[in-house]
Amino acid sequence: MAKKPNIIVSSTDLERLEDLLDSLPADAFPGKADLQAELERAEVVDPDQVPPSVVTMNSTVRFTIESTGQEFSRTLVYPKDVDSKGDKISILAPVGSALLGLSEGDQIEWPSPGGGxxxxxxxxxSHQPERAGETHS
Amino acid sequence: MAKKPNIIVSSTDLERLEDLLDSLPADAFPGKADLQAELERAEVVDPDQVPPSVVTMNSTVRFTIESTGQEFSRTLVYPKDVDSKGDKISILAPVGSALLGLSEGDQIEWPSPGGGxxxxxxxxxSHQPERAGETHS
Known part of the structure; x- marks a missing residue:
């Protein structure tokens, strides 16, 4: 299990995510309680104060697999914005909920075929709405 | 890391998945090489010979979180069939690729917020197309 990093969340994302979580049943997805706990202990900042290296909602993240050096990108989105192209991860999906608020350099575990x-x-x-000036508080 | 379970795959799923993987670049998703390796070492059976307890493509799986007893369901689908409702997992997504060919009783690790x-x-x-007679070899 990876070390628990501190997470940073914008006040706008926090409000939207709390509304989303409130709208869902307790068993809507595994980790709902954990995500709520993370949001409660998160460092909450104004959107224009989010460090540019933090994963916020609608951020695009470039990852590297440590063992192979292989790179890939995913965008963290609200459930309504998932599509079939495979380049987006819902905040309610495995890994998605684990990404919010992490920073460049942080590591996560990604389940792979065969139980590994x-x-x-x-x-x-590589893209962060707050850094690009695309959000308003 | 979980013990590597043996996986069982129907010949029809295998053919479709190999076509899908062949159509994707090597870095399309993390675990592509692992999924290909799993398919190569899988026990391949005719669709009408798939044990009813095995997760095949378009199967619906009822899960329980060990620590809480919480239950939830997901359907394992091809990428084109993902939607925004959140009750489907693409075979190319985290956890999705890890599910194929597992059986009732098997365990997986599911990344949760905060690095846990x-x-x-x-x-x-709870639903398996082969068991329901919905596929043809």
Missing amino acids: MLRVRIMEV | MLRVRIMEV
């Missing part, structure tokens, strides 16, 4: 785990590093937040 | 992992058990394959 891939260790994956956040190399870069 | 939930241990999740496959309680029941």
Whole structure:
């Protein structure tokens, strides 16, 4: 199990996520209680104060698999914005809920076929709405 | 890391999945090489010979989180069939690729917020196309 990193969340994301979680039954997805606990202990900041290296909602993250050096990208989205292209991860999906608020350099475990785990590093937040000035508090 | 269980795959699923994987670049998703390796070492059976307790494509699985007893269900689908409702997992998504060919009673690790992992058990394959006579070899 990876060390628990501190997470940073914008006040706008927090409000939207709390509304989303409140709208869902307790058993809507595994980790709902954990995500609520994370949001409660998160460092909450104004959108324009979010460090540019933090994963926020609608951020695009470039990852590297530690064992192979293979790179790939995913965008963390609200459930309504998932599509079939496979380049988005819902905040309610495995890994998605684990990504919020992490920073460049943090690592996560990614389940792989055959019961194994891939260790994956956040190399870069290649797009962050707050950094790009796309959100308003 | 969980023990590697043996996986069982129908010949029809195998053919479709190999076509899908062949159509994707090597870095399309983390675990692509692992999934290909799993398919190569899998026990391949005719669709009408798949044990009723095995997770096949388009199977619906009822899970229980070991630590809480909480239950939830997901359907394992091809990427084109993912939607925004959150009750489907793509075979190319985290956990999805790890589910194929597992059986009732098997456990997987499910990444949760804060860098932790939930241990999740496959309680029941509540729907399996092969068992329901919905596929043809």
